[in-house]
Amino acid sequence: MLRFPSFLRHTLAAGFVLLLTDATAQTTAKTDSLNLRKIYDEALLRGQSYENLRYLTGKIGGRLSGSPQAEQAVQWGKTTMEKLGLDRVYLQEVMVPHWVRGAKEKGEIRADKGKGVDMNVCALGGSVGTNGKLRAQVVEVKTWAELAALPDEKIRGRFVLFNRPMNPAYIESGQAYGEAGDQRRNGAVEAAKRGAVGALVRSLSLAHDEFPHTGAMRYDDKVTKIPAAALSTNGADRLSQLLKADPGLTFELEMACQTLPDVKSYNVVGEIKGTKYPDEIIVVGGHLDSWDLAEGAHDDGTGCVQSMEALRLLKAAGLKPERTVRAVLFMNEENGVRGGNKYAELAKAANEKHLAAMESDGGGFTPRGFNIEAPAATVKKIQQWQPLFRPYGSGEFTAGHAGTDIEPLKEQTKALIGYDCDSQRYFDIHHTGADTFDKVNRRELELGGASMAGLIYLLSKYGL
Amino acid sequence: MLRFPSFLRHTLAAGFVLLLTDATAQTTAKTDSLNLRKIYDEALLRGQSYENLRYLTGKIGGRLSGSPQAEQAVQWGKTTMEKLGLDRVYLQEVMVPHWVRGAKEKGEIRADKGKGVDMNVCALGGSVGTNGKLRAQVVEVKTWAELAALPDEKIRGRFVLFNRPMNPAYIESGQAYGEAGDQRRNGAVEAAKRGAVGALVRSLSLAHDEFPHTGAMRYDDKVTKIPAAALSTNGADRLSQLLKADPGLTFELEMACQTLPDVKSYNVVGEIKGTKYPDEIIVVGGHLDSWDLAEGAHDDGTGCVQSMEALRLLKAAGLKPERTVRAVLFMNEENGVRGGNKYAELAKAANEKHLAAMESDGGGFTPRGFNIEAPAATVKKIQQWQPLFRPYGSGEFTAGHAGTDIEPLKEQTKALIGYDCDSQRYFDIHHTGADTFDKVNRRELELGGASMAGLIYLLSKYGL
Structure with a gap:
């Protein structure tokens, strides 16, 4: 039971700034530390990921590409982002496979x-x-x-x-x-x-x-x-x-089971325009489609609600990103990656400049850190922010695969980043009838969205 | 999701030894690293904690001090330890409160x-x-x-x-x-x-x-x-x-509800005699009693099965501890701590020398590290072993409260150590009808027992 808690982790953020010798750097680190705390407070006190996920899993359910539920999910994603008061919300058309069980x-x-x-x-x-x-x-x-x-x-x-x-x-x-x-x-x-x-x-x-x-x-x-x-x-x-x-x-x-003709579907995109460098884009996403056997809770409803929440958290914490931040709900990760490919293709055609792309697609469990797919120097640069995330148990930044939907962006971005969370329970339920809302813990989910928002805040402030 | 995994964490153990300059130290660190891997392999491939917990929670259930189930649990603990082929298994008599709902x-x-x-x-x-x-x-x-x-x-x-x-x-x-x-x-x-x-x-x-x-x-x-x-x-x-x-x-x-007269009960103790310093004792324990509303799975069935497992893992990995290692299933943590007090009292009366005492009583979730209650120099000494545990996600050693049952040993030991695991879900089910076996994940539980065994192995080898 544990009568008296350990609380050192909680206070490490304050300790971190003392390690820096330069006064300006100290102030900056302190500002960053306080802003991260604002993000986490908002997530833990007023987070919306969990209730959004309840709707997606409970009212829409499994949503394989081409299914009516997938189309409902597109509309839901668009409506949900529109309510956030972002600068722009739009759909990207994409043809997807249509396999039925x-x-x-x-x-x-x-x-x-x-x-x-x-x-x-x-x-x-x-x-x-x-x-x-x-x-x-x-x-x-x-x-x-x-x-x-x-x-x-x-x-x-x-x-x-x-x-x-x-x-x-x-x-x-x-x-x-x-x-x-x-x-x-x-x-x-x-x-x-x-x-x-x-x-x-x-x-x-x-x-x-x-x-x-x-x-x-x-x-x-x-x-x-x-x-x-x-x-x-x-x-x-x-x-x-x-x-x-x-x-x-x-x-x-x-x-x-059989494969029917391809069907028209969509990625859902919402963005906050950067205040200083609007042309530099940071993407954060999950995939909207899911297998049909259950509700697609951990795979990947959690990544979708966390990605939208990351933008909401920045706004609610009063942090206006200097670079453009874009949430993308990718269609068709599970059986085609057509949405991910389409996004990269359109970005290239429009000559967009992507700074970094982040994906959450390993479940909505307690955060551990991030997996970074980038040149070693870039990995090292991002790792400098680890101490800011340690008080939140989210400070393990390692080199590794980032995400399937953002992989097609690899040549167009400086870093791909995968949200990394506790992996022990994920494959027990992955792609089964047991991937349901009740397997998701509210705090674990909201902490994940906060970790993602935190790193996006730093990327949008400092660039790469 | 997640087609290619990140595997850096897994290989950090090998990297750790390269940090040391002295050749002997390198060999020692390598031996320790390999022995830890043996312990984790045994836990992940042939761990027994989960099946032991299934029995305790399913066949015995809630076991408040003084209840017939608490007595069954004592017998179960004794029998289970006897099967491990330890050097000694015994009971410590203790009078406990008897409150009934x-x-x-x-x-x-x-x-x-x-x-x-x-x-x-x-x-x-x-x-x-x-x-x-x-x-x-x-x-x-x-x-x-x-x-x-x-x-x-x-x-x-x-x-x-x-x-x-x-x-x-x-x-x-x-x-x-x-x-x-x-x-x-x-x-x-x-x-x-x-x-x-x-x-x-x-x-x-x-x-x-x-x-x-x-x-x-x-x-x-x-x-x-x-x-x-x-x-x-x-x-x-x-x-x-x-x-x-x-x-x-x-x-x-x-x-x-009412309080009936005190009842005779027991702590259950099993030990492996140290090969070099049999008089120096390392305790590892959880509490056998639990609240009556459910099965006492995470509180604290998990701590009991992990403590017994820690001894089994050392034996199965062929690691003969140089100091004596003792698993204790404490009675009456929840409403009296009579078992914890009795253990410390008997240890003092027998003039036993306790090196360290470890407790697992914060649930059986994914390990994060340990909370150490000791003088700063001792905390620092134990923290030197953190890199060995990082590949297992269990490398956060912080100063903090260790455990209620071992607290009475504070004056008689160099360090109290609390097993620290993911805390997000614990209080959702703590002391309720929902603290049941199905909330426990096998791998999370077995990883915890391995982390405990790993630190005990190092303590038994190096002392404090």
């Missing part, structure tokens, strides 16, 4: 004399359907080398079960996700090349549970398109065990 | 012509009952000064509603808890001194919800004992609002 998928193991075991499955995003029931034997692999070593007759006409778990020894769960993701993305193509009829992929999760995790997969136009489905981690383990006992068991998969 | 409490606001509004209430731990229904008007205060300024006739025969919220601007929620806790602890005594018939206390929480939070309160033998109950934060706000509209409304409270 259709009826709920079914999976069943038929082992030992036909006794059936139901399995939770879900189609991977972009998969073709099964055109009725697809029943076949299963061969399990954990690595590409194992697949390569199998003779064709062990693969032909079968499902390939890709069952390599995420590595639990990593501290950052994103690293484990990055390493295991090739199975989901490439499993269907590689299995089809060898004559398989379907791909079953172990869910990308460090939890042991019954949720299948969807996510994007790809096809190769030169290779037969076979259906690809995710099994839960427990389900994959169960199937693996049953296969050992009965290598001749069959799996029956039924999926009605 | 009795039938479920009821609260009701009767406003405007007797129309009733039900309120979630719970007795504060140690409160007397109401002896049937207690109905009275209510006067609201937010500060002791407001209470002092009220004339007697505004208080006499009434309930005092103590309604000062926890301060949401603090980053560490424990700081807000510490500042608001006086209402819960002293409200009944101070209200009774002025003739009130009961105390209603706003729950100590930063969430806005319907859960009343219990917790210890105290009486003064010279002052009439009046009943004290917690209202949820929403409930306190509602009552406050209704009072503004109708200052004459009444509140009806019914509580059947």
Whole structure:
């Protein structure tokens, strides 16, 4: 229970300024420190991210590109930003893929004399359907080398079960996700090349549970398109065990998913004009689309509400940015990145000058810091501000991947910056039916928006 | 989201050793770094904390001192430690208070012509009952000064509603808890001194919800004992609002709680004898008792399973501690600290030499570091190990309060150390019906046990 608290972290901000010897620098650092405190106070006392997220997740829900909910989300984003009294709010048209899941998928193991075991499955995003029931034997692999070593007759006409778990020894769960993701993305193509009829992929999760995790997969136009489905981690383990006992068991998969023609959709953009350097732009964004299985709370409703909130916090704290700050709700991160590409394309065509781009797309958990994708000197420059964020537990600025939607801006900007938060719970719910509003903690979410606003404030003041 | 991970944190441990110039020091630091990695690997790959906690919370449940569940928990703790193959497992007898809640409490606001509004209430731990229904008007205060300024006739025969919220601007929620806790602890005594018939206390929480939070309160033998109950934060706000509209409304409270005679109970102790300095003892503990409203998951089932796990991790990683390491499951932290006092008393009587004592009692969330209660030079010495913990996100070693159960050891030890983890969610569920197993994340919990084991390993190797 903890009767007396530790409060040193809270007072470090004051301590920081004493480290500086030059009087002007001291004053500047003190001003920055006080302004950060204003931002955090506003977020913790009157933050709006949480209530915005409640609406997006509860009233609109899952919003895959091309869905009616995605269009509702666009309107919601526009209206919400218009209420903030920004200098400009507008939409950027973009054509997006339109994949639909259709009826709920079914999976069943038929082992030992036909006794059936139901399995939770879900189609991977972009998969073709099964055109009725697809029943076949299963061969399990954990690595590409194992697949390569199998003779064709062990693969032909079968499902390939890709069952390599995420590595639990990593501290950052994103690293484990990055390493295991090739199975989901490439499993269907590689299995089809060898004559398989379907791909079953172990869910990308460090939890042991019954949720299948969807996510994007790809096809190769030169290779037969076979259906690809995710099994839960427990389900994959169960199937693996049953296969050992009965290598001749069959799996029956039924999926009605299909890809429809592309649909017109939008990025939503809102901006505050810079007072001194209006032509230098700082972007902050998340992605508005989400997988269809749940509400897209942590992926990436949180990034959207935090990005809009970052602009609101600057205004509410009375901090007029010297450079232009632009919140962007990107469409179609999950299965195409069309919104991110469109934004970069339009920026280039308009000859816009982007100073930096920030994205929040790793969940709305307690902030730890930022991942910076930039030349070493720029990383170092941004890292000089770390002490200002330490009192808020958000002072870990490391080099690393920043965000998928802002990646296309890489050649047009000095730094890409990813909001970095606690990663332990994220992949438990990522792309599943469990990514719901109740998994988001109000304070964690609002602290994240404040951290983002804080760094944007410094970028807008000092440039890069 | 998040296709490519940041992995710098993970590799910092290797970088750390390069900072040292002396070759021997380099080798030592490298050994320490590798041994820490062994501990974390064991925790993440084969950790047992989570399954132990599942049993304690699910099969035994809430375990207030003196309850049958508390006794079951003692036996469970002993059996669990015996299975670890420690050098010694034993019980320390201690007499503990025995307060029982009795039938479920009821609260009701009767406003405007007797129309009733039900309120979630719970007795504060140690409160007397109401002896049937207690109905009275209510006067609201937010500060002791407001209470002092009220004339007697505004208080006499009434309930005092103590309604000062926890301060949401603090980053560490424990700081807000510490500042608001006086209402819960002293409200009944101070209200009774002025003739009130009961105390209603706003729950100590930063969430806005319907859960009343219990917790210890105290009486003064010279002052009439009046009943004290917690209202949820929403409930306190509602009552406050209704009072503004109708200052004459009444509140009806019914509580059947009572204090029974003290009961015999136990601390559970298990130890690994030090190979070089067996007489120097390092304690690591949590408290076995919990409030009765839920399962005592984060408070403090997590601290108990992590403390036992710390010893298991050392053994499993093949690290034989040079000093004696002792896990203690303290009884009665919540309403008496009798176990903590007894441990210190017996240690003193036996002339035991304690090097350090560590406690985990702030929840089982993602580790951030440690709070150290020791002379400045000792704090500094322990802080030298921070770089070893940074790759694990657990490198914030700050001066601060360590733990209630180990506080009585203060004069007999060189350092008290509190496990420090993410504090944002803790007080939302603290002392409520929501402190259940499902709020605990497996990886967060196991990472915490590893951090504790890591620091114990260093303490046992280098001393203080």
